[in-house]
Amino acid sequence: MSIDPITLAVLSGRMEQIADEMDATLFRAAFNPIIAEAHDASHGIYDATTGDTLVQGKSGLPIFVGVMAFAVKAVIDKAAADGDLADGDIYIFNDAHIGGTHLSDMRLIRPYFRDGRLFCYLASVGHWHDVGGAVPGNYNPAATEAFQEAFILPPVKLVRAGVLQQDIVDILLRNTRLPQSAQGDLNGQLGALDLGVKRLDALLDDYGPKTVSGALQALGTRAEALMRAEIQALPNGRWEAKDFLDNDGITDQALPIHVALEVTNDRLRLDFTGTAPVTAGPVNIALPTAVATAYVAIKHIFPDLPANAGVMRPIEVHIPDGSLLSAEFPAPVGGYTETILRMIDVIFAAMAKATPERVVANAYGTINALSIAGKRANGKPWVMFSFYGGGHGGSAESDGLNHGNAPISTATIPPAEILEAAYPIKFTQWALRPDSAGPGTNRGGLGATYEIEVLEQSAEAFLFGERGRHAPQGIADGGPAALNRFRYEQTDGWHEPPLASKMRGIKLTQGQKVRLETPGGGGYGPAEARPATTVAHDVMLGYITPDKADADYGPAWRKVVS
Numbered sequence: 001m002s003i004d005p006i007t008l009a010v011l012s013g014r015m016e017q018i019a020d021e022m023d024a025t026l027f028r029a030a031f032n033p034i035i036a037e038a039h040d041a042s043h044g045i046y047d048a049t050t051g052d053t054l055v056q057g058k059s060g061l062p063i064f065v066g067v068m069a070f071a072v073k074a075v076i077d078k079a080a081a082d083g084d085l086a087d088g089d090i091y092i093f094n095d096a097h098i099g100g101t102h103l104s105d106m107r108l109i110r111p112y113f114r115d116g117r118l119f120c121y122l123a124s125v126g127h128w129h130d131v132g133g134a135v136p137g138n139y140n141p142a143a144t145e146a147f148q149e150a151f152i153l154p155p156v157k158l159v160r161a162g163v164l165q166q167d168i169v170d171i172l173l174r175n176t177r178l179p180q181s182a183q184g185d186l187n188g189q190l191g192a193l194d195l196g197v198k199r200l201d202a203l204l205d206d207y208g209p210k211t212v213s214g215a216l217q218a219l220g221t222r223a224e225a226l227m228r229a230e231i232q233a234l235p236n237g238r239w240e241a242k243d244f245l246d247n248d249g250i251t252d253q254a255l256p257i258h259v260a261l262e263v264t265n266d267r268l269r270l271d272f273t274g275t276a277p278v279t280a281g282p283v284n285i286a287l288p289t290a291v292a293t294a295y296v297a298i299k300h301i302f303p304d305l306p307a308n309a310g311v312m313r314p315i316e317v318h319i320p321d322g323s324l325l326s327a328e329f330p331a332p333v334g335g336y337t338e339t340i341l342r343m344i345d346v347i348f349a350a351m352a353k354a355t356p357e358r359v360v361a362n363a364y365g366t367i368n369a370l371s372i373a374g375k376r377a378n379g380k381p382w383v384m385f386s387f388y389g390g391g392h393g394g395s396a397e398s399d400g401l402n403h404g405n406a407p408i409s410t411a412t413i414p415p416a417e418i419l420e421a422a423y424p425i426k427f428t429q430w431a432l433r434p435d436s437a438g439p440g441t442n443r444g445g446l447g448a449t450y451e452i453e454v455l456e457q458s459a460e461a462f463l464f465g466e467r468g469r470h471a472p473q474g475i476a477d478g479g480p481a482a483l484n485r486f487r488y489e490q491t492d493g494w495h496e497p498p499l500a501s502k503m504r505g506i507k508l509t510q511g512q513k514v515r516l517e518t519p520g521g522g523g524y525g526p527a528e529a530r531p532a533t534t535v536a537h538d539v540m541l542g543y544i545t546p547d548k549a550d551a552d553y554g555p556a557w558r559k560v561v562s
Contacts, residue, residue, distance in 0.1 A: 003214050011207065011215040012055075012306075018199040019043050019057035022124065022192040027059070029191055031184025032129035033422060034385065037414040041126035043192055045200075046072040047216075048111075048118045052309035054216050062299060063340065063408045064125050065307050066292025067100030068107070072121050074098045075109045078155045087113040088162030090193065092172075093155040094131060096146070097329040100288035102336045103150035104131055104138045106185070108158065110193045112200055114209050120216075122196040124189040128182055130383050132175040137371030137385030139464040141249035141502035143282045143332040150334075151175035159190075177373075177381045223310030228266035230302045231314060234354060238262040241349035242274070243342050243362075246469040248281030249335070249502040254469065255279065255324065257342045261350040270294050270347065271318040272325055282334040282464075284327035290319045293340040296408060297347040301358050337367045337387075338466040340408055345472070348393075352475040357396040361438060361522030362472035363407050364390025364447055366465045366484055366501065368516055372425060372452065372508070374459035382456075384423040389413045391437055391445030391520030394478055400445030400521035402432055402543075424455040433482070433517050435545055438471075439552035440478030440523020441530050446543055447482065447518035454508045461488060461506040467519050468500030478523030479552065485517040527553050536560040 003011075022043035030036040042060025044053055051073030056065045074093075079085040090110045096102050108124045132151035134140050143149045158168050172186065173179040204212055238260060245255040258274030278284055285293075294317045298305075305311050319326045325343070327333060341363075348359040367387035375381055392400040392407070405413055416427045429451035436447035467484040474480055484501055487494045489512040497503035508514070535557035538544045549557055 003211065003218055008215055008218055011212060012219055014203050015045060015055040016058065018196055018203070019045060019055050020059060021199060022196045023057040023059040025192040025195050026124065026126060026188045029184070029188030030126065031181045033414045033418055034129060035126045035185060035188070037418050038387070038412055041124070042068065043122070043124050043196065044068060046121040046123055048120050049076070051076055051121070054120065054220070054308055056307045061408070062296045063101065063292055066295040066312070067288050068123050068125060069309060070288035071099030071107045071125070072109055072123055075121070075155050085111055085118070086161040087111070088159060089157055090159035090190070091155050092158040092168065093153050094150070095152055095154050096333045096336070097286045097327070098155070100286055100292055102138070102334050103133070103146065103152060104128055106131070106189070108189045108193060110197070112197060114204055119209060122193055124192050126185055126189055128176070128185050129385060130177045130181070135371065135462050135504060136177055136373035136383040137462065138334060139369040139371060139385070139462060140282065140334055140504060141462065141464045142504050143334055144250065144280050146330040146332055149282065149332055177383055219306065220308055220310035223306045223308050224313045226305055227302070227311045228314045230305070231263060231268050232266045234263045236263050236265065237354060239350045239353040241346040241353070243346050243349065243473065244470040245283055245338065245342055246466055246501045247499050248279035248283045249464070249499065250279070250281040252499055255283065257339070257346050259346045259350050261347065261354070263354065267314050267316070269316045269318065272323065273318065273320050275320065275323045275325055277322050278324050278327050278331055282332035283339050284324045284331045284333050285336045285339050286333055287319055287326045289336055289340060290325040290343065291317050293343045294347065297344045300344070300407060301351055335464050337369065337406070337408065338464070341365045341406060341466070344407060349473065349475060356476040359475065360395040360400065361393030361440070361444060361474045361478050361524050362481070363392045363404070363521050364481065364519040365467045365472050366390070366519070367406050368484065368518060369464040370461065370514070370516065372454065372459050372461045372514070374456050376424065376456060382423055384419060384425055386414050386419060388448065388450055388516055388518055390447040390518035391481060393472070393521035394438070394440045394442035394444050394474070394524030396442070396524060399442050400437065402446040403448045404445060426453045426455055427451065428453050428513060432543070433520070434542055435548045436482040436518070436520035437543065438474045438479045438481035438521060438523035439527040440474055441525030441527070443523050443530070443538070444472070444474070444481050444521030447520040450516045451513050453513045454510055457510050459508045461508055461514050462504045463497065463502060465501035472519050472522045474522035474524060476524055477526040479527055481520035481522050484519050486515070488514045532556040532560050
């Protein structure tokens, strides 16, 4: 059916608002700071037949846009096989090999019926604080199979025709170190889905199912046309890029991530042939995650495109069988964040060879998943899990952002005050890291230094990071940023992990500290083209030390301040 542009714009805004309200509902209701403060969650509306993304909230993580389409399709297939889909059903699962990302991300998927007919699906995903496994917080850098990472739940009905299945809830709460947190997050997600149903009811009351369905189809067609036009504006050609993961957490061997980007008229192909094979350790990702990551990178390069599946129709993503980007169950995938960040880096690097003004240099490239856990004086367990910021890459327009969050998300870094209030720890340092930015005409952003002191009698720390051996790179002749660095205190002084960026089982006693020094972003353009006055200003602010300024930019800046 034909829909006039004004009605289409109104309906697009109404549907985006539904997903945004679902996001806000969970953020306000969740118990754990990773959802409530960091916004590691997402909501959306999905096609009733294919599971394709129709609408996603603007506050959720972009990586979930593509991944949740696979998750919804898994539920569609499950319901078709069982033949018992009913109004009021809600499925729940965290199996990353089916639904993407990792086992900490709990997915709730609800069919939406109108006048007795399936109209679409609503979905909610959120990062639960702890889902069992060998390591509190679930980032186990030494895992060699998924069973060592977390409790694995396939798609099952949490709610049957509106009736909560308490036995499923009991299983979930028995398989976490923090049942109160899990219960709060679960209730928050259920509340978000309830709100989504109410808002969709109101929307369809106003416009009718036929008009809304037509609008959803039209938005997908428009997104495809916009994407084809963007690709058509690129030069035809093929460009390649390669970068490396430090190791897999088991064997200290660099792992290449390779991409060939090919533009042919209005089509784009991303071929990851040449990437390392499946590894023993948990830097693998499942195929849905790899495809979704390509979508995130494309959205960064073409930021004005809408968030629906139509964007991907002119794009082919080839992931070779047997690579660490297409791992099959039960390969460990807990560190997926590190691998998808490197995928984005190589896509940007390849695109920079075709049209550098469209992309930024490498961001810091690791979430540095650090968990510290122990028991309080009253015997109750505590688990502090968080991720940490770093510098973003320079671009044709400006220096990179200092101390930002990873480009896979719109999440925020949990504030020190929230973490200190929730856990027996103290931040003794939280500051920008001098000399961490990659030099360039427009330099990268600065990384950060975090130092955390344990206040309880004992604790254990676990780190899952990257960029300890292979620095974030610049583009267009920009320079690399500083390497990631992690240290931990023991009775005989400070130590560093043998594998540079990954380690488990670090025993800490009261007063001992861990210290993260995160990378900055890569630089954009040749460093010699940066104005001396700008270099001098960076030195004055403490972003660059005088010796580093001399090494990267030459001594001309000294004449400005003399």
